[in-house]
Amino acid sequence: MKRIMVDAQNCKGCKNCSIACMQSHRKDNPGGFHSLDLADPANESRNLILLNGNDEYKPLFCRHCAQPECVKACMSGAMEKDSKTGYVRHNAAKCASCFMCVMSCPYGVIKPDRATNSYIVKCDFCQQDGDDPCCVKACRSGAIYVKEVQQ
């Protein structure tokens, strides 16, 4: 499967990846980056860059894990690992908003949607584009890149 690889040492904390993710998933009529409303909860990012206690950047991206804890925790069938692509997909219509997956993600990647607290916001690999995910295309520092990995 393809995975977004992370090289934290290259991360400059610019958050281009987060803005690109917001732009890719915005629900309003897509315009250019300039019209993206950063304050609209509907446009939230699926990735984020954390700081550790030494002020080092630590990019947090869904791993689409080989043994996805979020899928094992899902009691509605909304969270599934696609056996062909390897991606962990979330079906918002099926989601029962129990948030067991949020509790179970060992890295704290996933979250309820900020606007309604009713489904999960997570990486979908920008599958609608068929190209590399938008975060990767936006990264200027080589901190994230796509690689084929064995699972």
Place this chain on the structure above:
Amino acid sequence: MKHVIIGAGAAGIAAAETIRRLRSNDEIVIISADDAVHSRCMLHNFISGERDEKGISHISDEFFVKNNIRWVSGKAVEGIDTANKLVRITGGAEPYDKLLIATGAESICLPHAQSLNAENIFGLRHLRDAKAIREYAKQAKNIIIIGAGLVGMDAAYALSQIGKKPVIIDRAEQILALNLDPYAANMYMQKFEKAGCSFVLGREINQVNENAGKVDSITLNFGQKLPCDMLVMAIGSSPSIGFLAGSDIACNGGITVDKYLATNINDIYAAGDVTGLSGIWPNAVKQGETAASNMCGQPATYDDTFAEKNTMNYFGIPSISLGKVMPGSGDTVQVRKDKDKYQKIILNGGQVVGVVLQGNIAHSGFWLQLVKNEIDISKANKSVFNLSFADFYGVKEDGEYMWVL
């Protein structure tokens, strides 16, 4: 090889999927008393009318066909003939090579009440319970729910959504006492009260009064009597092992299993609530997977046993609780809150021993790892509220993350 699984809940379905993944040609049969696969955690959504029967299924429509599983539905298991390796069901028997018992648990009833078979006493664990509650509630006026735990509050939520005004009774001084502290519990209680529910807390039940085979009132300690024409029992559950009476499968409350989830009888395994190990969905799934792996000859042990964890979401307010909800001796507590967000962290030395989060639970998954793995946080060099996976960050060669301690 023929695998028979009794039960189509979290553990049974996870086991079937695992067996199919490991053994493409083995025969798999699931026997279940239910005739519709459903998620127990969504029964309240069925009662409230938010979801229909299909909407509370946790598997796809094509699950059985796609995985080449034969599903014997709507059949109760009457017993297991371990000598001849047969599962006896109504009107027949199913031979097995490997057997998994994943029959779940049943609601329990107060000892001084009539059984759950009484016309107006209900448990809430199965779709048939939810159907019965939804139907009977139509004409009920004085609904009482005994037990303000997760099942009781699910019932209260559902009934409030269809215009009912249930009274919830619990001996604890707060609702959700096993899962939340008084502050977080009170936040929910106010929402339930606004929705028409009322509460009688810190009181014992002296008597369940019956008339012509039906409950008509509840007498509390100190003599107060509450009218009741429908009673929901939400005081707990016990493993579904009635059909094992007289069998040689060892039980001790639930079915006794070792770390491979094997019972004392060769080729028979048990997983999920029937083991009494944990009542949590993810743990039941992992037990199902573990048992299935062993049934396929690939040794696996059930290691992720931590069960002091839960989430809930009532009226759009999510909560997570991990470990302790109240501090014990030697613990210290740190709290941060505003009008709609609450974070309480209980610490002991350099370890997080309890977490209650309410309102905003975004990116909170790492807390479970800190609590269950008893991780030392003192080296993190920051406020406990700013902790994250960044403080233990590692990446493996294949790109998966790992905790660096």
